[in-house]
Amino acid sequence: MKTTGEHLLRELAPQVLGAVVRRYGDFAAAEDAVQEALTAAAFQWPRAGVPENPRAWLIHVAARKLTDAIRSEAARRRREAKIVLETPPEETMVPPPDEAPVEGDDTLTLLFMCCHPALSRPSAIALTLRAVGGLTTSEVASAFLVPEATMAQRISRAKQSIKSSGVAFAMPPPGERNESWGAVLHVLYLIFNEGYAASSGKAHQRVDLSGEAIRLARAAHGLLPDNSEASGLLALMLLTDARRAARSGPNGEIVPLDEQDRSLWDKDAIAEGVRLATDAMTRGAAGSYLLQAAIAALHDEAARADDTDWAQIVALYCMLMRMSDNPMIALNHAVAVAMAEGPAKGLALLEKIDRDPRIQGHYRLDAVRAHLLERSGKVAAALPYYEAAAEKTASIPERNYLLLKIARHRSE
Amino acid sequence: MKFMLMMHAPRGNGDYQTNTWKPEEFRAHIQFMKDLNEDLREAGELVGAEGLAPPGQARIVRSYGADRPEVTDGPFAEYKEFLVGYWIVDVESAERAYAIAAKASTAPGPGGKALGIKIEVRQVMSAPPDSL
Numbered sequence: 001m002k003t004t005g006e007h008l009l010r011e012l013a014p015q016v017l018g019a020v021v022r023r024y025g026d027f028a029a030a031e032d033a034v035q036e037a038l039t040a041a042a043f044q045w046p047r048a049g050v051p052e053n054p055r056a057w058l059i060h061v062a063a064r065k066l067t068d069a070i071r072s073e074a075a076r077r078r079r080e081a082k083i084v085l086e087t088p089p090e091e092t093m094v095p096p097p098d099e100a101p102v103e104g105d106d107t108l109t110l111l112f113m114c115c116h117p118a119l120s121r122p123s124a125i126a127l128t129l130r131a132v133g134g135l136t137t138s139e140v141a142s143a144f145l146v147p148e149a150t151m152a153q154r155i156s157r158a159k160q161s162i163k164s165s166g167v168a169f170a171m172p173p174p175g176e177r178n179e180s181w182g183a184v185l186h187v188l189y190l191i192f193n194e195g196y197a198a199s200s201g202k203a204h205q206r207v208d209l210s211g212e213a214i215r216l217a218r219a220a221h222g223l224l225p226d227n228s229e230a231s232g233l234l235a236l237m238l239l240t241d242a243r244r245a246a247r248s249g250p251n252g253e254i255v256p257l258d259e260q261d262r263s264l265w266d267k268d269a270i271a272e273g274v275r276l277a278t279d280a281m282t283r284g285a286a287g288s289y290l291l292q293a294a295i296a297a298l299h300d301e302a303a304r305a306d307d308t309d310w311a312q313i314v315a316l317y318c319m320l321m322r323m324s325d326n327p328m329i330a331l332n333h334a335v336a337v338a339m340a341e342g343p344a345k346g347l348a349l350l351e352k353i354d355r356d357p358r359i360q361g362h363y364r365l366d367a368v369r370a371h372l373l374e375r376s377g378k379v380a381a382a383l384p385y386y387e388a389a390a391e392k393t394a395s396i397p398e399r400n401y402l403l404l405k406i407a408r409h410r411s412e
Numbered sequence: 413m414k415f416m417l418m419m420h421a422p423r424g425n426g427d428y429q430t431n432t433w434k435p436e437e438f439r440a441h442i443q444f445m446k447d448l449n450e451d452l453r454e455a456g457e458l459v460g461a462e463g464l465a466p467p468g469q470a471r472i473v474r475s476y477g478a479d480r481p482e483v484t485d486g487p488f489a490e491y492k493e494f495l496v497g498y499w500i501v502d503v504e505s506a507e508r509a510y511a512i513a514a515k516a517s518t519a520p521g522p523g524g525k526a527l528g529i530k531i532e533v534r535q536v537m538s539a540p541p542d543s544l
């Protein structure tokens with residue numbers, strides 16, 4: 001159970017880090033100092049009460065930790081770190097008035113830094129969760145089921161990459177901003193996906209990564225409210241996560257959309273997601289997150305699986321296919337066509353996808369073929385494809401779904 | 413993505429009889445493995461790694477529930493090769509896992525030559541599902 005204090009700390013983390021980095025410049029050291037300040041607060045606040053200005057308290061403590069670290073580093077190297085020590089820690093206690101308005105910008109700048117393309121995606125994910133999400137190393141480690149030492153190393157590696165590639169604590173130049181923003185959204189999307197894997201498996205003790213991803217996507221959307229991809233990503237997450245309670249069965253297997261108990265869906269999340277997607281759709285050109293959100297909205301709005309507006313979903317997949325040549329989208333399009341116009345049409349589309357080397361041997365191609373054959377009434381023909389899919393997937397809930405499906409057909 | 417890298421050694425191949433190696437050859441081998449593990453740890457990729465005791469000490473245990481479990485002492489003559497150790501790594505791509513395996517495979521043996529150890533790479537089932 002998360003306490004209010006924990007929520008507050010995670011909210012404040014990027015603001016505090018932004019303030020400390022702007023003051024002292026050294027991102028890697030500042031990030032460590034902010035972690036220490038957050039740990040100190042997590043220990044002290046529940047006992048001594050939350051200070052009147054928690055943000056200023058954290059900046060003050062982080063600045064002191066940073067100064068201490070620099071001082072001992074300086075002593076170790078037998079040299080003076082003059083510039084930093086010139087600022088007495090007392091002065092950092094209350095942020096100057098000019099800091100407040102740039103809070104949002106700081107979080108945005110941090111997101112750009114942590115998701116920089118110079119980092120590997122696992123590094124970017126880990127650093128984003130810690131530096132922007134305010135999670136501790138041990139929380140990030142347990143979320144990904146890796147040892148804490150390994151995660152600490154991954155984070156410190158990420159910071160080294162930032163340093164060595166010369167990424168400054170500054171907004172990317174306007175010409176690169178779109179691409180950088182795409183990288184930020186992609187990292188948040190990957191975090192959400194990881195959460196999706198965890199929540200349908202075991203390990204209930206793990207940090208709720210989907211929830212963290214939604215929180216970060218909400219922050220991203222708040223920073224750039226007119227950016228339709230940020231709205232789209234937040235909407236997509238909300239509309240997907242809304243089905244969480246309904247999407248896994250008693251054996252941890254996936255429950256497919258058409259078999260889910262829709263009364264378990266989170267209506268508030270759906271309403272928010274639909275509103276976000278609808279608003280963004282009227283703002284101009286839709287990107288891929290927004291289109292995916294629109295598809296998720298059409299599923300979520302159908303009271304029964306049979307009410308799903310498949311024709312509209314086909315149209316949205318056609319738009320996605322025009323935007324990117326991705327065999328996974330083509331595969332989803334084939335499913336939608338099968339639902340709208342009959343399985344034979346869908347199976348015909350698979351013939352072309354079969355020849356795409358990028359998806360050859362992927363379990364989902366077999367799973368979709370099995371599914372469409374089954375819908376055509378050819379259960380015997382479907383079974384070998386279900387088996388092939390069950391053998392190839394790297395997801396346990398997916399495999400359990402496929403194996404249960406095979407077992408049910410065999411015992412019929 | 414997590415992968416398990418399983419290191420297999422063939423039975424009866426002279427190069428793998430570590431008790432016939434010279435001390436410096438053995439030391440170089442141990443150092444190679446230590447360095448590899450340290451590199452993986454520093455890269456933030458190491459989830460776990462262990463070496464296993466020789467198959468002579470192995471037991472195979474089976475039970476069908478009712479009777480006492482059946483315990484067979486090793487070494488098992490029918491096995492042509494056996495597992496000598498494993499790594500679990502958390503990496504960005506399958507290609508990276510293969511690269512780590514390739515590196516591990518070059519661990520030095522007699523004369524400092526790469527052993528070309530057979531490494532089986534298997535994905536750990538922890539991927540997110542695609543909804544159907």
